[in-house]
Amino acid sequence: MKNRKLVMIPGPTPVARSIQDQMGRETVAFGDPDFVKDLKEVVNDLKEIFRTKGEAFVVAGTGTLAMEMGIANVVKEGDNVLVISHGYFGDRYAEICQRKGLNVDVLSSEWGTIVPVEEIEKKLSEKNYKAVTVTHVDTSTGVCAPVAEIGEVVKKYEDTVLVVDGVCATAAEPEYLDEMGIDVLITGSQKAFGVAPGLAIVLAGPKALERRKSLGTIREYYIDFEKWIPIMNDPSKYFGTPAVNMIWALQESLRLIKDEGVENRYKRHIKVARAMQAALEALGFKILAEKDHRAVTLSNVLYMDGIEDAEFRKVLAEEGVVVAGGLGAYAGKMFRLGHMGNIDTHYLVSTISAIERTLYRLGKKDVLGKGVKVLTEELAK
Ligand SMILES: Cc1ncc(COP(=O)(O)O)c(C=O)c1O
Structure with missing residues (x-):
């Protein structure tokens, strides 16, 4: 019998049955009073969980649309923007900003490391930046940016808005907008929320909303905050058709998050990550990201040495686990393993065990049980 395939790529992540059920419901009119209530609840929950007095936006699209929405509402052509890049998705933000005719400076780090906060501080003291963007977790490197520290620095600059790409972090890494100085948080549904791909989620704090107002009419239409604010406040109004079933799916994901407790969820993610990383190291792998910024x-x-990417991922898929390949210069040199969202111990043990079986089939005969042992010990702590 063929192994069932566990999708352990860094998004989309496994979708819990109760969330799948919402996607399978019969679609109702977007003006249906029950749906209007549901969307309003989603918007309120997002603002409450991620702690902002500002606004939350949920629109059909992916994380990249959210990136565009995040920046388009806080700067205008010719403004100075500082992009902090810890990899592929940081570079993508730089490209988006360049296409918008912004005056972009990029601070990047070697893959696996972070740009020191002092460097960001120095740059901000040299020029008037209207916005700073940073990727909370760059999926290409597995590096987590010190967003709280960056927020403290950016807060000192009244004229500078901090835009955080949380696509690979939100609902797993703490992100409290107003406390942490995050003015715009952009994210997507398919990673730590554990919903299928298809929703772009953006939260904007008071400073970002003030900025949006000061810009007047912007060129963008679908992603204009001002077009969506009336709808997010009163979903019985129409601007663009809401993704009804996806919004129900997100509502269920938020219910699961509230049920677990968001702080508990953050703690669980730390525990899982450290256990998975220790297990992988016990099997002889190295993790790209520096220990302090994983x-x-x-x-x-x-x-x-001796393990070839395409063959490893093919055999691993036969053993029942799908992982993603490396990006950029690391294509062929590494694999990317997601361990976020609504996954339980079964997923973790099965994943490490499948990796062991794969290595065994590829000639590493001394690995069986080693990773699972470390994983189990770490999880039991
Ligand atoms: C950190 C980060 N930002 C942005 C994106 C783009 O999101 P999407 O692929 O949903 O457009 C991704 C996708 O993996 C990501 O990991």
Whole structure:
């Protein structure tokens, strides 16, 4: 019998049955009073969980649309923007900003490391930046940016808005907008929320909303905060058709998050990540990200000598686990393993065990049980 495939890529992540059920419901009119209530609840929950007095937006689209929405509402052509890049998705933000005709400076780090906060502080003291963007967890490197520290620095600059890409972090890494100085948080449904791909989620704090107002009419239409604010406040109004079933799915995901307790969820992610990373190291792999800046949502795992990427991932898929390949210069040199969202111990043990069986089939005969032992011990702590 063929193994069932566990999707352990860094998004989309496994979708819990109760969330799937929401996607399978019969679609209702978007003006249906029950749906209007549901969307309002989703918006309120997002503001409450991520702690902002500002606004929350949920629109059909992916994380990249959310990136565009995040920046388009807080700057205008010719403004100075500082992009902090810890990898592929930081570079993507730089490209988006360049296409918008912004005056972009990029601070990037070697893959696996972070840009020191002092460097960001120095840059901010040299020029008037209207916005700073940072990727909370860059999925290409598995590096987690010190967003709270960056927020403290940016807060000192009244004219500078901090935009955080939380696509691979939100609902797994703490993100409290107003306390942490995050003015815009952009994210997507398919990673730590554990919903299928299809929703772009954006939260904007008071400073970002003030900025939006000051810009007047912006060029963008679908992603204009001002077009959506009336709808998010009163979903019985129409601007663009809401993704009814996806919004129900997100509502269920938020229910699961509230049920677990968001702080508990953050703690669980730390525990899971450290256990998975210790297990992978026990099997002889190395993790790309420096220890102090490792994400809790995924691990970017460097192959040991003698293991070839395409063959490893093919055999691993036969053993029942799908992981993602490396990006950029790390294509062929590493795999990316997601461990975020609504996954339980079964997923973790099965994943490490499948990795052991794969290595065994590829000639590493001394690995069986080693990773699972470390994983189980770490999880039991
Ligand atoms: C950190 C980060 N930002 C942005 C994106 C883009 O999101 P999407 O692929 O949903 O457009 C991704 C996708 O993996 C990501 O990991």
